[in-house]
Amino acid sequence: MNRPNIANIVLSNLDTLTENTLAYFINSNLCQNAKLALSQNNIHIYILDLDRKYDEYLIQNVELHQQHIIGIHLDSEQNPLSNRMTLVKKPLNVSELTKAIDKVHQELFKPPVLPTPNKETKTKHSAKIKHKDQTHRNLYNAIDEEKNEDDIHLRYKAQRYVGNNEDVDPQTDDLQKIYINAENYFFSSLLEALSAGQSNRSTVGIKTSLGTMIYHYKENLISHDIEKNKLKLLQTTPLINQASKFSLNSSPPFKEHVMDAISFAWDTVIQTSKGRLPENTNLIKPVILLTWPNFTKLRIFRHAIPITALWSRQRISLVETAKLLVVPQRYVFSLYGAMNALGYAKIGKFEDEVTQKSKVIKPLSQQNNSNFFSKIMSHLFKRK
Amino acid sequence: MKSNHKIIFSGPVGAGKTTAITSISDIPTVRTEEAASDETKDLKDTTTVALDYGAIILQDSTRIHLYGTPGQKRFDFMWEILTNGGIGLLLLIDGSDSNAIKNLKFFLSSFKNFINKTSVVVGITKQDVNKKYNLEEYQEVLNKGLPVVPIYEIDARSKKDVSLMVETLLYTLDPKISI
Numbered sequence: 001m002n003r004p005n006i007a008n009i010v011l012s013n014l015d016t017l018t019e020n021t022l023a024y025f026i027n028s029n030l031c032q033n034a035k036l037a038l039s040q041n042n043i044h045i046y047i048l049d050l051d052r053k054y055d056e057y058l059i060q061n062v063e064l065h066q067q068h069i070i071g072i073h074l075d076s077e078q079n080p081l082s083n084r085m086t087l088v089k090k091p092l093n094v095s096e097l098t099k100a101i102d103k104v105h106q107e108l109f110k111p112p113v114l115p116t117p118n119k120e121t122k123t124k125h126s127a128k129i130k131h132k133d134q135t136h137r138n139l140y141n142a143i144d145e146e147k148n149e150d151d152i153h154l155r156y157k158a159q160r161y162v163g164n165n166e167d168v169d170p171q172t173d174d175l176q177k178i179y180i181n182a183e184n185y186f187f188s189s190l191l192e193a194l195s196a197g198q199s200n201r202s203t204v205g206i207k208t209s210l211g212t213m214i215y216h217y218k219e220n221l222i223s224h225d226i227e228k229n230k231l232k233l234l235q236t237t238p239l240i241n242q243a244s245k246f247s248l249n250s251s252p253p254f255k256e257h258v259m260d261a262i263s264f265a266w267d268t269v270i271q272t273s274k275g276r277l278p279e280n281t282n283l284i285k286p287v288i289l290l291t292w293p294n295f296t297k298l299r300i301f302r303h304a305i306p307i308t309a310l311w312s313r314q315r316i317s318l319v320e321t322a323k324l325l326v327v328p329q330r331y332v333f334s335l336y337g338a339m340n341a342l343g344y345a346k347i348g349k350f351e352d353e354v355t356q357k358s359k360v361i362k363p364l365s366q367q368n369n370s371n372f373f374s375k376i377m378s379h380l381f382k383r384k
Numbered sequence: 385m386k387s388n389h390k391i392i393f394s395g396p397v398g399a400g401k402t403t404a405i406t407s408i409s410d411i412p413t414v415r416t417e418e419a420a421s422d423e424t425k426d427l428k429d430t431t432t433v434a435l436d437y438g439a440i441i442l443q444d445s446t447r448i449h450l451y452g453t454p455g456q457k458r459f460d461f462m463w464e465i466l467t468n469g470g471i472g473l474l475l476l477i478d479g480s481d482s483n484a485i486k487n488l489k490f491f492l493s494s495f496k497n498f499i500n501k502t503s504v505v506v507g508i509t510k511q512d513v514n515k516k517y518n519l520e521e522y523q524e525v526l527n528k529g530l531p532v533v534p535i536y537e538i539d540a541r542s543k544k545d546v547s548l549m550v551e552t553l554l555y556t557l558d559p560k561i562s563i
Contacts, residue, residue, distance in 0.1 A: 289532045290527065290532070291520075291523050291527055291532065292523075292532050292533065292534040292535055294519055294535070294536055294537055295536060295548060295552075296536045296537055296538055296544075296545050296548060297537060305548075305551055305552055305555045306555045306559040306560070306561065307559070308534075308555075309534075309552065309555035309556045309559040310559040311532070312530070312531050312532040312533075312534065312556060313530060313531045313532075313556065313559075314530070315530075324560070325559060325560060326560075369471075369557070369558065370558055370560065370561055370562075372389070372446075373554040373557070373558060373561045374561050374562060375442050375443070375444075375446070376440065376442065376448060376550070376554060377551060377554060377561060379440060379442050379443070380408070380440075380547040380550060380551060381547075
């Protein structure tokens with residue numbers, strides 16, 4: 001049944017990933033004024049990709065039916081093709097898209113006259129808006145595309161998972177953009193389920209809004225019934241008020257989609273991280289590497305090995321790591337986030353740094369081998 | 385002038401040293417194998433008696449020699465000779481051997497001086513065949529503060545896995561290498 005004062009949206013001529021992402025977003029609690037249309041009878045808004053082939057008949061008819069179009073496009077010269085069209089530029093920025101939906105919604109439905117809220121309601125409302133803005137900002141950081149500079153390093157395709165945040169100065173910058181609230185993401189439930197399976201020596205079922213997963217603790221495997229595109233959504237998109245639930249059970253494994261649990265968990269954290277850190281991670285205290293990750297089984301991205309190598313020999317902070325290796329902080333943050341989630345690394349105290357100060361790297365570059373090592377690496381990469 | 389650079393592959397009999405060298409060598413691996421005798425014959429038909437040799441040849445013709453040490457403990461006098469001037473050690477341990485942990489400790493201790501001067505990366509082979517220990521159990525042996533020793537489950541036949549070991553070795557020696 002269509003709800004009153006909720007705009008019904010139809011997604012038209014979008015590529016599969018965009019369509020799935022938008023469908024997930026629109027049906028989540030992040031999108032308050034619209035939902036996907038359940039039938040063709042009461043459509044208010046079409047979201048149309050103007051860079052792909054679209055049905056011109058649809059544009060001609062929106063006026064007739066008092067409907068609206070949100071056209072997404074790349075071209076900065078793009079003009080609206082109808083006076084009932086609102087444009088949103090790619091790459092899609094969630095707050096821009098929400099703004100467009102809200103604008104159309106206002107035109108469609110007369111906004112209700114709200115009574116003046118009392119002080120308590122007002123405070124709650126402001127907190128809610130603040131939370132929502134933050135979530136939008138986080139989501140934006142999560143879905144934005146990587147920088148072109150990264151594209152050239154084909155070996156490390158996973159570099160796309162480090163996002164595009166600029167470096168921050170912990171003393172002066174607003175650090176909100178580099179933090180994520182783990183509880184809002186699937187990986188948090190996943191890690192909890194893995195831990196419960198191991199400690200109770202039990203199979204664990206994980207129910208999500210997109211399907212079910214089963215963690216088989218003996219084999220350390222995960223099987224699931226979730227489509228590939230939806231799985232990626234589950235890994236990367238915030239699950240506001242839709243947290244996954246897990247329970248100890250003895251369900252038989254799904255026959256298809258079986259994955260190594262640790263590799264999947266690592267992958268999920270990396271995909272979620274997008275160059276951000278779990279909330280309250282200290283940027284200037286030293287990182288303690290507890291275990292070298294088994295990189296033959298885990299997704300690695302650019303700079304992951306040198307960063308780990310540095311931490312394996314030296315207690316050094318996240319910010320100093322990026323500075324010393326001359327790499328963008330987002331690479332360091334993504335790697336640390338994944339290592340921390342899987343128990344490979346933690347942030348220590350200043351005392352740890354002092355204790356270990358004498359143990360620092362003995363670079364063979366003293367023997368001027370750095371260029372020579374670079375040549376060996378290039379040679380090995382070329383052949384892979 | 386051609387430089388003399390070498391990477392050492394070591395580990396017990398049957399760990400996959402010869403295979404690992406072959407998987408990244410740019411030249412056919414030179415093997416000094418003989419029919420196995422003593423306890424080795426239970427593990428494989430032939431074994432390395434002096435050394436294995438392969439090489440990575442860079443564009444400017446520089447050779448990085450890849451030396452595999454003989455696996456038997458009675459050849460340990462060879463190990464010091466071979467490691468002299470080496471860049472670092474790739475230590476392979478047969479994960480299907482019930483003595484794997486003992487072997488790891490033994491080889492770490494035997495190459496202690498060389499490792500202290502350079503670096504080591506451990507590769508556990510045959511984990512998919514008949515794994516005797518989990519990776520965490522090996523990690524417990526290795527992780528005693530700094531430095532944290534890199535350890536991977538590897539397939540010695542995989543160029544990708546062995547290259548990753550070499551890459552890791554070089555980065556632990558100098559994390560600031562740029563490529």
